Amino acid sequence: MSRAAPLSAPDRRANLLAAARSVFAQRGYHSASVSDILEVAGVARGTFYNHFDSKRDVFSAVLAELMGEVLSGVAPIDVAQPIPEQVHANLRGVLRAMAGTGDAVRILFTDALSVDREGEEALAAFYTVALERVERALKLGQAMGVVREGETRQTARCLLGLLKEPVMQAALAHEPLEAEALADAIYGLLVAGVLRREA
Amino acid sequence: MSRAAPLSAPDRRANLLAAARSVFAQRGYHSASVSDILEVAGVARGTFYNHFDSKRDVFSAVLAELMGEVLSGVAPIDVAQPIPEQVHANLRGVLRAMAGTGDAVRILFTDALSVDREGEEALAAFYTVALERVERALKLGQAMGVVREGETRQTARCLLGLLKEPVMQAALAHEPLEAEALADAIYGLLVAGVLRREA
Amino acid sequence: MSRAAPLSAPDRRANLLAAARSVFAQRGYHSASVSDILEVAGVARGTFYNHFDSKRDVFSAVLAELMGEVLSGVAPIDVAQPIPEQVHANLRGVLRAMAGTGDAVRILFTDALSVDREGEEALAAFYTVALERVERALKLGQAMGVVREGETRQTARCLLGLLKEPVMQAALAHEPLEAEALADAIYGLLVAGVLRREA
Amino acid sequence: MSRAAPLSAPDRRANLLAAARSVFAQRGYHSASVSDILEVAGVARGTFYNHFDSKRDVFSAVLAELMGEVLSGVAPIDVAQPIPEQVHANLRGVLRAMAGTGDAVRILFTDALSVDREGEEALAAFYTVALERVERALKLGQAMGVVREGETRQTARCLLGLLKEPVMQAALAHEPLEAEALADAIYGLLVAGVLRREA
DNA sequence: CATGAATGAGGGTTCATTCAT
DNA sequence: AATGAATGAACCCTCATTCAT
Numbered sequence: 133m134s135r136a137a138p139l140s141a142p143d144r145r146a147n148l149l150a151a152a153r154s155v156f157a158q159r160g161y162h163s164a165s166v167s168d169i170l171e172v173a174g175v176a177r178g179t180f181y182n183h184f185d186s187k188r189d190v191f192s193a194v195l196a197e198l199m200g201e202v203l204s205g206v207a208p209i210d211v212a213q214p215i216p217e218q219v220h221a222n223l224r225g226v227l228r229a230m231a232g233t234g235d236a237v238r239i240l241f242t243d244a245l246s247v248d249r250e251g252e253e254a255l256a257a258f259y260t261v262a263l264e265r266v267e268r269a270l271k272l273g274q275a276m277g278v279v280r281e282g283e284t285r286q287t288a289r290c291l292l293g294l295l296k297e298p299v300m301q302a303a304l305a306h307e308p309l310e311a312e313a314l315a316d317a318i319y320g321l322l323v324a325g326v327l328r329r330e331a
Numbered sequence: 332m333s334r335a336a337p338l339s340a341p342d343r344r345a346n347l348l349a350a351a352r353s354v355f356a357q358r359g360y361h362s363a364s365v366s367d368i369l370e371v372a373g374v375a376r377g378t379f380y381n382h383f384d385s386k387r388d389v390f391s392a393v394l395a396e397l398m399g400e401v402l403s404g405v406a407p408i409d410v411a412q413p414i415p416e417q418v419h420a421n422l423r424g425v426l427r428a429m430a431g432t433g434d435a436v437r438i439l440f441t442d443a444l445s446v447d448r449e450g451e452e453a454l455a456a457f458y459t460v461a462l463e464r465v466e467r468a469l470k471l472g473q474a475m476g477v478v479r480e481g482e483t484r485q486t487a488r489c490l491l492g493l494l495k496e497p498v499m500q501a502a503l504a505h506e507p508l509e510a511e512a513l514a515d516a517i518y519g520l521l522v523a524g525v526l527r528r529e530a
Numbered sequence: 531m532s533r534a535a536p537l538s539a540p541d542r543r544a545n546l547l548a549a550a551r552s553v554f555a556q557r558g559y560h561s562a563s564v565s566d567i568l569e570v571a572g573v574a575r576g577t578f579y580n581h582f583d584s585k586r587d588v589f590s591a592v593l594a595e596l597m598g599e600v601l602s603g604v605a606p607i608d609v610a611q612p613i614p615e616q617v618h619a620n621l622r623g624v625l626r627a628m629a630g631t632g633d634a635v636r637i638l639f640t641d642a643l644s645v646d647r648e649g650e651e652a653l654a655a656f657y658t659v660a661l662e663r664v665e666r667a668l669k670l671g672q673a674m675g676v677v678r679e680g681e682t683r684q685t686a687r688c689l690l691g692l693l694k695e696p697v698m699q700a701a702l703a704h705e706p707l708e709a710e711a712l713a714d715a716i717y718g719l720l721v722a723g724v725l726r727r728e729a
Numbered sequence: 730m731s732r733a734a735p736l737s738a739p740d741r742r743a744n745l746l747a748a749a750r751s752v753f754a755q756r757g758y759h760s761a762s763v764s765d766i767l768e769v770a771g772v773a774r775g776t777f778y779n780h781f782d783s784k785r786d787v788f789s790a791v792l793a794e795l796m797g798e799v800l801s802g803v804a805p806i807d808v809a810q811p812i813p814e815q816v817h818a819n820l821r822g823v824l825r826a827m828a829g830t831g832d833a834v835r836i837l838f839t840d841a842l843s844v845d846r847e848g849e850e851a852l853a854a855f856y857t858v859a860l861e862r863v864e865r866a867l868k869l870g871q872a873m874g875v876v877r878e879g880e881t882r883q884t885a886r887c888l889l890g891l892l893k894e895p896v897m898q899a900a901l902a903h904e905p906l907e908a909e910a911l912a913d914a915i916y917g918l919l920v921a922g923v924l925r926r927e928a
Numbered sequence: 929c930a931t932g933a934a935t936g937a938g939g940g941t942t943c944a945t946t947c948a949t
Numbered sequence: 950a951a952t953g954a955a956t957g958a959a960c961c962c963t964c965a966t967t968c969a970t
Contacts, residue, residue: 246445286516293496298488304455317485325524644843684914691894696886702853715883723922
């Protein structure tokens with residue numbers, strides 16, 4: 133076989149990362165073999181291991197990259213400005229960022245948990261931090277009067293689900309993610325719920 | 332080693348199923364080995380294959396069992412009776428059923444998707460059916476005036492997330508699932524959302 | 531391929547151990563592959579790993595076996611009986627035991643040191659113990675008047691070399707080990723050295 | 730990274746040889762990687778292969794160098810002069826030379842045999858020559874009356890062991906080699922053995 | 929002379945599955 | 950029904966070597 137054109141270390145690493153991301157998205161961590169990644173990257177085995185320690189290692193890198201992209205979609209809330217609009221904007225931001233990853237978000241939701249104990253714990257830690265942030269925001273909101281009174285811990289988890297699940301379902305259905313429409317739907321739920329108590 | 336007491340085929344199958352369920356819950360599909368299951372069941376390799384075709388096969392059986400248990404917690408809505416109360420009751424029902432599985436629900440949420448393509452498709456099909464049901468219910472509710480007007484497809488997915496995520500998070504945090512409190516939190520969101528648009 | 535006849539666990543283990551011993555003797559630890567062992571044992575890959583954890587693990591087992599065999603050739607000295615004869619007998623004993631291993635002793639001398647740091651340290655520990663024993667014997671002998679006065683630590687090491695080297699050389703030359711003749715030669719050196727100071 | 734200062738071919742070769750020697754001494758042939766050598770030499774991969782054909786090749790060069798150094802410690806016996814003193818002097822000479830290599834002698838004793846069949850044969854040939862020389866010396870000595878009568882072949886091998894083993898043991902114990910003391914101990918054994926046949 | 933990215937054969941290990949008793 | 954020894958495909962990873970710049 134002809135030799136792959138030499139690339140600078142960072143370029144090749146990026147190349148492999150992209151290949152891995154696509155392969156993991158398509159086949160899932162366990163069904164994906166290092167060979168699959170090599171094939172997509174157009175590179176020999178050794179090259180892969182010149183840049184990553186192991187299959188597990190690229191996976192972590194892919195995960196970190198994805199988390200970064202998703203998180204890049206949220207901006208801190210400015211309490212001096214009207215809150216609801218900012219929430220809506222953040223929803224749009226995250227969902228757009230997720231949509232921007234193509235089908236790769238599913239890695240965050242599907243595989244990140246099923247790789248091994250360590251992976252699970254890492255993700256649990258990430259969620260813990262994220263949920264605490266949301267919970268504090270809810271409490272602050274309650275103090276400011278923009279958030280309905282009530283329990284906050286479970287609510288925070290619910291809100292996370294509100295965001296994650298439709299994204300996951302779109303991926304499962306092989307539909308493109310309609311960030312705007314979804315942001316509106318979620319925002320609607322946040323503002324008014326769905327159920328009317330009165331007939 | 333001493334030979335396991337012969338059991339009737341259904342009993343042995345149940346025995347193995349329970350062992351598998353516990354092992355899958357604890358270690359996840361991929362980290363769980365058939366040997367782990369044998370050990371818990373107290374049975375030799377051959378016996379396992381007398382009752383199940385493959386590791387994949389027990390996993391499907393475990394999944395089916397879990398789905399059955401969870402679904403047993405929901406009752407069809409009677410449109411002649413007040414709707415909101417029935418929704419609340421169903422939430423409690425499903426969540427209690429999930430809590431009743433101990434830590435095994437996580438199998439439904441974690442592994443079911445990451446086993447293989449087939450598993451993913453099976454689950455996708457299941458969700459499609461479930462979500463269509465929810466969507467029809469939403470539309471009916473809108474017609475009846477008990478559900479706020481608006482888009483229903485994404486909303487249905489959001490509602491699913493409202494339910495799944497807190498359960499998942501409890502499992503991740505190794506907390507017992509507080510079905511009642513959670514049902515209340517979710518119901519609250521359904522009825523009123525969280526955000527107040529303006530004071 | 532036809533299936534190897536099932537053997538009891540200890541029998542199969544012994545079978546594999548013998549195969550490994552022969553392969554290690556012939557090719558050395560590093561050039562020997564697990565496949566070589568399988569071929570000699572007439573068994574499939576999996577069977578090997580049902581009995582040993584790793585290539586390193588069989589090697590340790592082979593080493594332990596060899597050390598046991600060699601050590602079985604020496605009897606503790608009875609100080610109430612004439613010493614020199616007992617020394618001679620022990621020399622014959624060890625050498626016969628070594629000769630009895632065929633060409634496998636070389637494993638002890640060649641590979642045991644070159645496998646890895648741990649192996650080296652294990653062997654160093656073994657030699658430390660053995661040499662301390664010899665040294666104490668020398669000191670006791672000096673006290674009893676049957677051993678010439680003088681430094682004992684280096685001397686003990688020298689005696690070890692007196693034994694090991696000719697065995698090693700015979701293996702290198704692919705000669706059978708002539709235990710009796712060699713025992714005599716060594717004994718001669720112990721008793722009289724070689725060099726006459728006087729012209 | 731900064732480019733290594735260009736060196737004349739022989740200088741660079743010497744540089745690499747020294748690096749290899751140190752690495753082989755420290756880690757052993759098999760555990761030593763070419764990368765280890767590069768790191769110590771402060772040179773890139775390609776440079777190494779500009780000066781040596783292969784890892785095996787540097788190893789041979791290291792071996793040759795070591796053998797030369799060790800052999801430089803022995804002077805031919807002058808039969809017109811008193812023999813024992815010359816023997817003693819040669820012992821001191823070889824041992825000093827070995828001590829001069831630092832911990833690198835162990836390469837000669839540990840790895841030289843375990844690299845591959847060819848290496849083993851090369852070493853066997855070397856020993857054959859050396860042992861034949863010793864044996865002829867013994868026979869000449871017997872004719873001259875300075876060596877005790879008796880078998881010479883095994884005796885020659887024993888003498889080799891007398892020299893090698895204590896050196897090896899010192900290396901194993903990470904002790905510096907005490908050339909003088911050891912030469913005395915060996916000389917003592919040559920002259921008088923250790924065992925007294927009768928009180 | 930020196931560089932370092934790319935290569936790929938080689939080998940070790942795992943584990944679901946089979947099947948004769 | 951139950952047993953457990955045997956199987957072997959599937960994979961991951963290492964590292965000596967090549968070669969274009």
